[in-house]
Amino acid sequence: MSVRHGLLALLERGSRYGYQLRAEFEQATGGTWPLNIGQVYTTLGRLERDGLVRPLPESDGGQRPYEITDEGRNELATWFATPISQADRPRDELAIKLALALTTPGVDVRTVLQTQRGATMRMLQEYTRLKSRADEPADLAWRLVLDAMVFRAEAEVRWLDHCETSLIRYAPPAPRPVIANPTDESTEEVRAR
């Protein structure tokens, strides 16, 4: 998700100025995605450039509110209607790390797995504690954000369990003998066929 669409969604509720947008954005994401005010104004600037929002006259307090344009509404509707594709997400560092651990000499993959699983499990415990505190009907949006994190962490633990099971079944290929004589290699290849 982009901050851009987040701000558009907030402006769809009515005109807002920068500090309001920041506060509401953080509220909507339960503080899991902190924004600085600079980011908010940079994003507003780009949205204005693209014709998706327009600035309104400054208030007495010197605050300049923004409102969403029709074009902004279309953009927002398209965003809600379009599924997020895997390619839009950052590369999965953990999967890459494990793949590398498997092929790097001297690295104990099981330890890497266990360390990660312990850490993910602790996060999962933390989310669950937060969730059990968010019990009011008004907390629904926040609970759903937490649920998303819970299910994602759970998926990661399940994947790590799966990796571990695969690892138990996996017998590493015997290290290739260092070939001193090229003719040995050719005979071995013949035998292999």
Place this chain on the structure above:
Amino acid sequence: MSTPRVLEMRDVHRTHGAGATAVHALRGVSLVVAPGELVAVMGPSGSGKSTLLNLSGGLDRPTRGQVAVEGTVLGQLGRRELAAVRRRRVGYVFQDLNLLPSLTAAENVALPLELDGVRPRRVRAQALAALDEVGLADLAHRFPDEMSGGQQQRVAIARALIGDRRLVLADEPTGALDSHTGEAVLKLLRARVDAGAAGVLVTHEARHAAWADRVIFLRDGEIVDTSGPLSTPEELLLDGRG
């Protein structure tokens, strides 16, 4: 060493069979569960999860090592005394709820106390109180097949907690329940533990294990990892020994 403990396992081994075909279900597990603490046990199939739970509740005996419930070492008890500990101090919640279909919810909940010879009036009062606690006071006179899966599971939990039971053992208690009902069951278990019971929860679902204060991972009968507070009671136990 004044840490109160409801369950204490010390270097527990459980081997099935002997010689070359021996299966080591548990090898040297130490675990302490204090009042107000919920410990989840995770691990692949065959890692020893259910063996650990059965040993905790005196349903099975260790080959080596000690299991104590509220200070009573189970290995030193005769059959009848052990049966009494199981009936009075330990509550079980299993995946298949084991509710008797011909008894009402209240009667099912009352069963352990009745078997124990508690006076009927007291039994009834306690059963109703236990059902009230799980939010089922209105359904006390229904039969299991007149209740939803989630309600039946709550009855099973009420039964596990009736009386002064301080140790609750749960084996995949959310079974085939949908995610909301399953979560409600865990919340209930959590609440009971927060009220002073000690709980051990065997589950293969990380999402459910996350309700616990500590999550231990078993592999091939050994604890390979613990996620939770850094200083675990086992560490204190081992420190105290050394």
